[in-house]
Amino acid sequence: MANSPEKTKLAVGIVGASGYSGELLVHLLVRHPEVDLACVTSRQHAGKLVEEVIPSLRNKAPGLRFTESDPGKLAADGTIELFFLALPHGVAAEFARPLVAAGKKVIDLSADFRLSSPEIYRTYYGQEHPDPDLLDRSAYVLPELCALDWKEAPLIAAPGCYPTSILLPLLPLIAEKKISSQGVVIASYSGVSGAGKKVAEDFLFCERAESSRAYGVPRHRHLSEIEEQLSVAARETVVVQFTPHLAPMRRGIVSTIVVPAAGHSLQELYQTWEDAYQGRPFVCLLPSGRTPDSHLVVGSNRIDMSAVLDERTGNFVITSAEDNLMKGAGGQAVQIMNLWFGFPETAGLL
Amino acid sequence: MANSPEKTKLAVGIVGASGYSGELLVHLLVRHPEVDLACVTSRQHAGKLVEEVIPSLRNKAPGLRFTESDPGKLAADGTIELFFLALPHGVAAEFARPLVAAGKKVIDLSADFRLSSPEIYRTYYGQEHPDPDLLDRSAYVLPELCALDWKEAPLIAAPGCYPTSILLPLLPLIAEKKISSQGVVIASYSGVSGAGKKVAEDFLFCERAESSRAYGVPRHRHLSEIEEQLSVAARETVVVQFTPHLAPMRRGIVSTIVVPAAGHSLQELYQTWEDAYQGRPFVCLLPSGRTPDSHLVVGSNRIDMSAVLDERTGNFVITSAEDNLMKGAGGQAVQIMNLWFGFPETAGLL
Amino acid sequence: MANSPEKTKLAVGIVGASGYSGELLVHLLVRHPEVDLACVTSRQHAGKLVEEVIPSLRNKAPGLRFTESDPGKLAADGTIELFFLALPHGVAAEFARPLVAAGKKVIDLSADFRLSSPEIYRTYYGQEHPDPDLLDRSAYVLPELCALDWKEAPLIAAPGCYPTSILLPLLPLIAEKKISSQGVVIASYSGVSGAGKKVAEDFLFCERAESSRAYGVPRHRHLSEIEEQLSVAARETVVVQFTPHLAPMRRGIVSTIVVPAAGHSLQELYQTWEDAYQGRPFVCLLPSGRTPDSHLVVGSNRIDMSAVLDERTGNFVITSAEDNLMKGAGGQAVQIMNLWFGFPETAGLL
C-alpha cells in the first residue's frame, strides 16, 4: 500500500483510526479508486498491522501498518496532500494547526471546527476554543448545500451525524421560508455506534440490547451545530427542541422533525427539496407517507427523507434516515474529498 | 386448574390468548393469588393443552386446555364472574354484548370500548361502532387516574399501550393546568410486539432487527384515544402531534413528550405528579435529568417517568418508559381487576 | 424490609449483588413467600438504596439499603440464617469460611466449591484452592439429582450455567449406562450475560450485537466441573469435548450434545429421563424432534430438553435450553434453598 503509490492518485493519511468512524474511513479509502492511503496513524498501535487491530480489514489492506501520530512529522511528510482527522473532540485541533501550517489540506470529522462562534463552543464544550484563528478560516461543509467558496478553505469540518440527518431536510425549507423557523421539535434515534467505541457499563451489550432511552436532555452538544446552521439559513436566530435517543441497533439514525407548515403545502415542500437536491446522488426523496427505515440506508452514503402534512395540527412531520457512520461521518468525509479534489461525487461510495 | 377452583378465589376466563398480550395475561393469571383461571378460549386451538400452544407456559399451567370460543356458552357459564377479552379490535364487541347481558363483568384489552364517541370511532376505525349502547355504559380506566364511579360499569376498557405511556405523565398536568394544552408533540418508540403476532414480511426478524422507522403518520389510531382523554381532562379540545416508531426490540415503549411549560416551573410539574401518584405502586418518578430506560421496566407493571425544563425553548421535555405488554396491556388489565374486586393493587404483579 | 422481618420467615442475606446473577437473586428473594431478605451487602455501594443501584428493582424493595461487606460482622449477625454468595471466584471463599464457622448456612454461586478435587481446581484456576478443608465438607447440588445426605453440609455449591445445561440431560443417562461415556461432543451457545457485567471492549453492544463466536477453546473452566460430575456418575474417568460460544442475546443457553448411543434406543433414553425427572417441576422433556428454544425458558427456572437418534451415525443428538441466570444461577440457588429448608420446591419460582 504505502510502498506503491501510483503517481496519479491522491496520497492521503488518516490520523486516528481506532474508533468506529476511523475504521469505516479506512475501509472506504483502501478501495477508493482515486486515492492512495499512504498512512494511518495511531499512538497506541504504531508499528502494528492495521488488520491486526481492525480485523474487519483482514485481506483488504495487506501490509498496511499504523505509524506514529506525531503532528510535526506528519506535517513534514512530503507526499501526503490530505489528512482526515478521526480524533476525539479537542485532540483534532492539536493536529490541525501544524498540518494546515505546512500547507496540507484537512478534513476534520471531530466537532472542533464545526461551530463558527467560539462563544457557543465555550458554552457547549465547557472550554475555550483551542484555535479561533484556524476556526475562522475553516469551512463547515454539508456537501449538498455548501456555498461556492468553501474549496479555498484549508480545513473542512465534516458535519456531525445528528446534524446531517436534520439539516439536509430542514435547511432548504428554512432558507426558502417554506416552514416556520420557530417551534421545531426533533426526536432522533441513533444506533449505539454513535457514542463511539466507549468502554463503559452503559454501552455493554446486556445494557443496551432490547433497550431504548432518551439522553442528553435538554441540551445535547450537537444542538449548537444544528441551531447555528439553521440560524444562518433563516437569517434569524432559530431555537429548536432536540431530543436524541439510544436505539438497540449498531448503526443508523432516524430523525423525526415536527415543524409548523406556516401555511405552505406539501407540494411546496417537495418542490423545494427537489430544487435543492436535483441530481444529487446521495439524497433520496421518498413519496409522502412512505417513511424512511434505518436498515435500508446502513452501509450506504444515502439519506432517505419524506414528509407528510398533518392538516389537523398544521405541522409538517418530516422523517429522515441515514447511516451515522457513513453519511453521518466517514462517507460524508469521502464525499467532501471527492468534491474538493474534483473526483466524481460518488467515487468509492457506491 | 379448571378442575380445582378454590372456593374463595375469583373464577375468571380469558377469551383469545394466541397473541402476545393474551399469552402474558395467562402467565399473570395462573400465578395470581386471588384468582382461579377457569377457562382460556380459542377458536383455533380448542381442545389443545395451553402449554402446547404457548410453550413459555410449560409446567406453569398443567392440564389447562383451550375451550371453544362460543359467546353464548361462555355467557351461560355458571361459575365465571369475570372475562378478559384479548381479541382483535371489532371481534371483542361480539363477545362483550352477550357476556354483559348475562351479568358477567368484562375487562376488554381491545380498542372497541376505549373511545366514548362513536363518531371518532368511525373516523379512526373506518366503520360504525359495533355497540354504541354498551359503549355508553362502559368505562375507560387508567387505574391511577380513574373517577370514583367506574366500578359500577359492566365493562372496563383497558387503555392502549401508547396512550398509557402518554396519559399517565400528561393527564394530571393538563387537568391542573400546569402545562399548555396546545402544542404538544410526542414521539413514541415501541418494541415490535406492539404490532401483535402479525405474520407479515415487515415483521420478520431480518426486516426489523437493526432497523428503526416512524410509521402511522400522521394519524395513528391510538391518537384518537390520547386526544379524547386529554380533552376531557383539559375541558377543551386538545390536538396533539403523535409519531410512533418501531424499535428493534421485542418489548417496551419510551415516549418523549414536548409541551410548552406555559410559565410553570419544573417544581410545580413534579409536585403535581407527586400529588397525583403519591402511594401508587406502579408509577415511579425519576429525578429530573435521569431518563427512563425501557429495559428497566420490561417484565414489570411499572411506568418510569421524568421531566426537564428547557429554559431556552420554554418547553418541558417529559420522558416515560413502560412495558407495552404489562402496563400497556395485560398487567394493567390485572391491576384493573385488582382494584375492581378489592384485591391488593399489586396482587400477582410483583 | 430489613426493619420488618416476620417471625415465621427465614432471614437471608445476599453478599455481592452488583452482577447480573446477584441482581436476579434480589428480584427472586424480595418476592419469595417464605423469606425475609434481611441484608444485601456491597463494598462499593454500602449505604445506598438498592433500587438506586439496581433500577430494575424500583418500587419492589422499598427502603432496602446495601450494607457493608464485612465477613466478620456478617458472621456475627444474630438473625440471618442463610447467606447467598454472589461473588467473583476466589472472593467467595473469603466469606464462606467465617460464615460457616459462625454456624451460618451458605449457598455459593461462585466456582469456589464446585470441584471436589483441589488438584483439578489448581489446574483450571491457576492457584491453590483457598480452603480445601471447607471444600471437603461442602456439597455440589444439582437439585434434581442430589444424593440423600447433602442437607447436612454447611455450604452448598450451586452448579455453573453451562454445567447445568449439560449435566441434567447427561447424568442419568451416563449413570444408567444408556449412552457411551466416551466420545461426547458438546457445543453450547450462551447469552452475553453469562460473562457477567464485565466492562470490556469485547462486551460492548457494537461488538456483540449481530455477532457469534466460539471462545475458551479447548479448555473452558466449566469443563472441569462437567467432567468431574460425569466421571462420578460413570464411575470412570470421562473426558468430553466442550466448546462454548457467545450468542447475540442477553440471556439463555442452548447446549447441543452429541454422544454415541452405544446400541441403546431413543425409547430407553426417554424412559431413563422420565424415571429421573418424574414429578420434578423444572425439567421439561420435549418430544423427540422438537428442539428447545432459549427464549421460551428465559425468565423461567425450567430446563427444556429433547433428543433424537441419528441412525446413520449411531449418535444421540441431545439439545437443552435454560436461562443462564435462572436455572443456571439465581433460580437454581433459590430452588436449593427451598429443598434445604423444606419449602415447596417451586416457592418463589413460578
Place this chain on the structure above:
Amino acid sequence: MANSPEKTKLAVGIVGASGYSGELLVHLLVRHPEVDLACVTSRQHAGKLVEEVIPSLRNKAPGLRFTESDPGKLAADGTIELFFLALPHGVAAEFARPLVAAGKKVIDLSADFRLSSPEIYRTYYGQEHPDPDLLDRSAYVLPELCALDWKEAPLIAAPGCYPTSILLPLLPLIAEKKISSQGVVIASYSGVSGAGKKVAEDFLFCERAESSRAYGVPRHRHLSEIEEQLSVAARETVVVQFTPHLAPMRRGIVSTIVVPAAGHSLQELYQTWEDAYQGRPFVCLLPSGRTPDSHLVVGSNRIDMSAVLDERTGNFVITSAEDNLMKGAGGQAVQIMNLWFGFPETAGLL
C-alpha cells in the same frame, strides 16, 4: 443500466431477485467493474423499478426494471451470456435447461445441481431430480478447491452456505489425510437470513430476537452436500454429525467442527491449509486460539478459520466464520464468475 451496456463488459442476468441472496447479488453486480447487469427478472414484480422492490438499492441502479421471468424469452436473448439463478430449489432447474440449451452459461445458487447423485437428491429432497442429464454435465465449484476442468461445464452449482463454512476447512485436511474421516461432529450457528425471506411465525422478530435453537436434526438437507464432497475428497464414504442452529442475528455463520486428529499435529493442519490456500484472497487463517467472529466477516466475501488441538481428547477443534449471503451465496457466485470469465478473482468483491 440496461440501456447503456459498454461493449467490453459481460452482459449478465439475474433470474429471481426477491430473496435475500438475490438482493445481495444485485448489489454486487450493479457495481461490478467487468459486468453489465442487463436484466433482473421477477414473475411477481415485472415492470417495476428494481429500487421500488428492493429499497436498499435506491439510487444504485437508476432505471433498472424487473422483466418477465420467461425461460424461453431469456434463452432467446441475444446479448446476455451468463445467468445467475437465485430461485427456490426445484424452480431453478426449470430455467437451467432452456438456458443451457440455448448456449448460455449458468451459475445456480439453488441446491438443484449441487449433488452429483440423483439418488441422494431423492432421499433428501423427497422427489426425483428434475434434470439428471444436465446434473451430469454440471460442476459443483468451491472456487478455492475446484478441479481443473470445471470451466467447460455449462452450469456451475454454487455451494450452500453451511457447506462452504465446513468444506473449506475440512476438504484439504481430509484429502491429505491429516484428520480422521470418521467421527466428525459439526455445530453451525446461522443468522436468520439463512432461512430466506420466509413469511412464517417462526421467523418473526419477536420469535427470533433473543432466541437460539437447534433445528433440522438429525438430517438437514445440506448434510447430503457436505457428505458427498467429503466422501469424494476422502475417496471413501464419510458420515458426519451436523447440527445447524438459528442465532438471533441477520447474517453470518460460525461453524465449530470437532474431528479426531488421528495423530497429526496442529502444525501439519496449518501447513496443509497454507498449501491449499496460499495466495487465495478470500481465505484467512487465524492463529490457533484466536476464534473467528461472524460480525468481522459480514459484508465481506472472506472466510476466517482457525484450529486448536485438544491434547486431552486428541481432537482438533476447528472454527470458521463467513457471511452466509456473501461467501455462502451471492459473493461466492460472483467469485465463480470472476474465475470462469478470467476477471481478477476479487473484482467487485472488495
